[in-house]
Amino acid sequence: MIRGPMIRVIKPGLLTTVQDLGRRGFAHLGVSPGGAADSISFRIANLLVGNDLNAPALEITLLGPTLEFEVEATIALSGHGTSASSPISLPMTEAFEVAAGTILAVGPLSAGARAYLAIRGGLVIPEMMHSSSTFLPVKIGGLQGRALQSGDELMIGKRTQGSFRKLSPVVAASLWPYQGPIRVTRSIQTDWFNHETVERFNRQPFTVTEQSNRSGLRLAGEPILASHRGELLSEGVALGAVQVPPNGQPIILFVDQQTTGGYPKIANVIAADLPCVGQLRPRDEIRFQSVKIPEAIELLRQQERALHEAFAS
Amino acid sequence: MRIAPASDSALFISFGDSISLETHRRVVSLFHAVERLRDRRIRNLHPAYTSLLIDFDPLHLTHEQLESLVAPLILQSLPSNLESSGLIEIPVCYDREFAPDLAAVAQHSLLTEEQVIATHAGGDYFVYFLGFSPGFAYLGGLAGQLHVPRLVTPRKQVTAGSVGIAGAQTGIYPNSSAGGWQLIGRTPLRMFDASTTPPSRLQPGDHVRFRRIDRGEFDRLARQQEWGR
Numbered sequence: 001m002i003r004g005p006m007i008r009v010i011k012p013g014l015l016t017t018v019q020d021l022g023r024r025g026f027a028h029l030g031v032s033p034g035g036a037a038d039s040i041s042f043r044i045a046n047l048l049v050g051n052d053l054n055a056p057a058l059e060i061t062l063l064g065p066t067l068e069f070e071v072e073a074t075i076a077l078s079g080h081g082t083s084a085s086s087p088i089s090l091p092m093t094e095a096f097e098v099a100a101g102t103i104l105a106v107g108p109l110s111a112g113a114r115a116y117l118a119i120r121g122g123l124v125i126p127e128m129m130h131s132s133s134t135f136l137p138v139k140i141g142g143l144q145g146r147a148l149q150s151g152d153e154l155m156i157g158k159r160t161q162g163s164f165r166k167l168s169p170v171v172a173a174s175l176w177p178y179q180g181p182i183r184v185t186r187s188i189q190t191d192w193f194n195h196e197t198v199e200r201f202n203r204q205p206f207t208v209t210e211q212s213n214r215s216g217l218r219l220a221g222e223p224i225l226a227s228h229r230g231e232l233l234s235e236g237v238a239l240g241a242v243q244v245p246p247n248g249q250p251i252i253l254f255v256d257q258q259t260t261g262g263y264p265k266i267a268n269v270i271a272a273d274l275p276c277v278g279q280l281r282p283r284d285e286i287r288f289q290s291v292k293i294p295e296a297i298e299l300l301r302q303q304e305r306a307l308h309e310a311f312a313s
Numbered sequence: 314m315r316i317a318p319a320s321d322s323a324l325f326i327s328f329g330d331s332i333s334l335e336t337h338r339r340v341v342s343l344f345h346a347v348e349r350l351r352d353r354r355i356r357n358l359h360p361a362y363t364s365l366l367i368d369f370d371p372l373h374l375t376h377e378q379l380e381s382l383v384a385p386l387i388l389q390s391l392p393s394n395l396e397s398s399g400l401i402e403i404p405v406c407y408d409r410e411f412a413p414d415l416a417a418v419a420q421h422s423l424l425t426e427e428q429v430i431a432t433h434a435g436g437d438y439f440v441y442f443l444g445f446s447p448g449f450a451y452l453g454g455l456a457g458q459l460h461v462p463r464l465v466t467p468r469k470q471v472t473a474g475s476v477g478i479a480g481a482q483t484g485i486y487p488n489s490s491a492g493g494w495q496l497i498g499r500t501p502l503r504m505f506d507a508s509t510t511p512p513s514r515l516q517p518g519d520h521v522r523f524r525r526i527d528r529g530e531f532d533r534l535a536r537q538q539e540w541g542r
Contacts, residue, residue, distance in 0.1 A: 027357035027368065028344065029513065030447045030487075128507065138447045138488045140507045188319050211469050215491060218469075231462055231480035233330060234444065234451060236359025236366025238323035245493060246465045259359050260444030260451070262463060262479060263493065268320035271371060296321035297371050304372065 005071040007119070009152040010103065013065035018123060018142035019116075021054045023131035027259045033239060034133040034141070034255055037114050037214055037278030040307060041078040045118035047165050047311050048076035048095045055122025055159040056132040058148070060115045062281070064106025065148055072100045073156060074120035074164065080112025080279045095120075095164045112279035122159035137215060137256060165311045181289035183273050185296055187241060189264035192228040200224070201266055202290045206250065210282045214256040217280060223248025226264055234262040240269030240277070242288075252277060270296035272303045314387075316380060322371045324379050326387070327364040332453045332481050336363045337441055338395060339387075341517070346386040355379075360442050362451065362482075399519035403485065403500050405434065405476050406531040411499035414464075418478065418495050422458045430525065432456045433476075433497060438483065438521040443513060448487035448505025450515035455483045467493030474499045476523070487513070498523075501535035 019042065022035020036042035036059055043053050051057075058065070060079070076095040090096075090106065092115070098104055109115050125132035125142060134142025143152060190198060206221035225248045237243070241253045243263040252269060253261070254277060269277055270291060280286065291299075319325040326343065329336045344360040347367065354374040359366035369379055407430045409415070419426045438452040445451075455478060463479045468491060471477070475486045477494030486492055487504035504514045515521065526534070 024356045027359045028443065030443045030445055030449050033357065137490050138505065138507065140447075185318070185321055188317060188325050231460070233332060233362050233480065234482065235327070235361040235364045236319075236323075236325070236444070238320040238366060238368060240320060245463070245467055249466070251467075258445045258490070259357075260361050260442075263467075265319075268323075270321050293318055293321050293376065297375075300321070300371060 005073070005156045007073070007154040007156065008068040008070065009065060009148050009150055009154070010068055011066040011105075012148040012150055012152070013060055013106065014063040015061035016065045016148040017059050017134035017136070018056050018125050019059040019133045020056050020131055022133055022255065023129045023141075026129050027236070030259050031129060032135070032255065032257045032259055034131065034135045036116065036133070037255055038079070038112075038116070038275040040275040040303070041080070041114070042116045043307065044093065044167065044310075045076050045078035045116040046122075048078065048093065048167065049074050049118050049120040050160050050162045050164050051118055051120065051122050052159050052161045055118065055157070056125045057116050057118040057123065060106060060109065060117060062113060063108050064115070064117070066103065066105040069098050069100060069102045069104065071156070073098050076118050077106070077115055078118070079109060079115025081110035081115065093167055113281045114278055119156055120160060120164070122157045124155040124157040135256060167310050168312070178273070178276055181287040182276060183270045183291045183296065183299070184242060184267035184288050185270060185291060185293050187238075187265040187268045188235070189226075189232070190266055192226040192264045193224065193244075193266050194227040197224055197227065198266065198290075201250075202288050205285050205287055208280045208282055208284045208286065212280075212282060214254055216254050216257065217252040217277065219250045219252070219286070221249070224250060224266065228264075232262045232264060234260045237261045237265065238268055240271070240274055241265045242267040242269065254278070270299060272296065272299040318376050319366055322368060324367045324369070324376055325364060326367070326383065329363045332362050332441070334395060334439075340365055341395060343383070343386055346389070347383060350382070352382070359444060361444060362441050362453065395518050399516065401515060401519050401521050402524050403502060403521060404526040404530065404534060405498040405500050405523045406526050406528060407434070407498040408528050408531075411475070412497045414495035415497045418459065418461050418497055421461045424458060429459065429497065432459055433478070433483065434523045434525045436523070438523075440515050440517050440519040440521060442517050443515075446486070446488050446490045447507070448513040448515070449484055450504075450513070450519075450521075452483045452521055453481065455481055459483075461495050463493040464495065467491055471496065472499065474501060474504070476500060499531070501531050501538060503538050
């Protein structure tokens with residue numbers, strides 16, 4: 001068997017997984033969409049190295065891996081921070097070459113929770129249910145369903161669709177991390193909460209707790225209590241649903257989410273702000289802001305347009 | 314019936330708010346009809362007891378357009394045959410170490426712990442749908458005395474195989490995950506294995522019974538499961 005060009009994992013980093021844009025069409029089996037927690041940074045990384053948008057890449061969490069390149073490669077890092085590295089600073093949001101034999105240490109991320117490392121050609125990872133994304137809770141996808149470990153070998157593929165791309169800095173600025181409140185629309189049980197409680201939910205600060213991961217972000221704050229009492233029959237839940245258990249501490253259901261659930265949902269994060277949720281760290285303070293659905297769709301359109309234009313020139 | 318946006322990318326359609334086979338037939342029938350559309354703009358379908366959540370691409374479809382797509386399907390939908398041939402027996406050990414909420418359930422239901430176990434193990438259950446986590450089967454048929462609320466604070470980690478109850482439903486956590494149901498036992502069986510076809514041990518339409526086992530049999534069956542891998 002011919003062995004492809006390899007990248008050896010010297011140190012895995014805090015939690016580095018293989019991701020793509022996720023799996024769709026299996027929610028009726030209880031399988032969540034998964035995929036990159038910040039789909040914008042993920043796509044930017046792939047675009048920078050001229051890959052197809054869905055090519056498998058590495059999702060880095062807070063502290064990056066140390067990788068040894070057996071062959072010359074072109075790579076790009078993308079996330080919310082401006083640097084990642086030790087001892088030398090690595091460029092972010094820009095493709096660069098690494099020579100054969102290079103040991104690349106991606107250090108702590110300077111901002112945000114996640115960054116993506118795309119390699120020109122993408123990683124060769126078998127698909128499981130139409131996706132290469134690692135789904136840790138069930139140990140499927142990615143590298144045997146788990147995070148990277150020291151000694152793993154990653155093979156570089158051929159999933160390019162053009163030459164390297166440069167991000168236009170002016171347009172990039174409009175894409176750059178949105179820092180405002182997380183915008184939400186109403187959800188199915190918003191009326192289980194009285195008007196004052198919904199108002200307060202949209203005004204008060206919440207802290208992202210350590211009990212947060214790709215399945216959900218558990219928040220802490222002044223309790224949000226439902227005025228309606230009752231046990232809900234479990235029902236389908238949308239990505240970004242903000243469910244509130246009786247303890248009044250909201251949980252944002254995220255990419256590795258449960259597909260159904262029975263706690264009431266007070267709100268739902270808009271699609272355009274899901275990538276920002278993927279960049280939240282434990283102890284970050286957040287606020288919510290209520291918007292109407294047409295505004296949410298318009299924000300998503302603007303975001304997609306900006307991403308497209310950033311690479312147009 | 315209620316149709317409402319669940320998010321900017323999802324439409325929620327509900328036929329009622331209590332578990333009945335009649336209502337569920339309408340859900341299953343609509344689920345299959347929407348699946349047959351093979352519309353690329355529809356990304357995911359989440360059927361449940363009385364409702365269907367449709368996740369779609371909001372850049373290419375609006376809630377209103379989706380509503381007009383599914384409205385005729387709701388009217389046309391014929392009652393689905395839900396029954397499958399399967400009667401599946403699941404061994405469950407109700408020992409204390411696997412049943413952290415047994416005492417609370419007994420207290421809530423005004424039964425002894427033994428009565429809770431006997432009632433749960435004596436029931437006939439029906440798989441309505443799969444959801445929550447891969448291979449999680451939502452079972453209807455739980456005796457009225459055992460209807461208890463979900464936990465005030467969901468656990469961050471529930472061990473795979475845990476048997477829980479919440480409201481009118483019971484189920485088995487197939488994978489280690491967060492969970493808010495009250496736990497009263499554990500099965501040694503693997504409920505989901507992505508390398509088998511179908512990957513889920515329980516399928517919608519199956520009939521399920523629980524068989525009470527002791528700790529010795531639990532360990533024996535757990536070892537067999539390991540060898541079988």
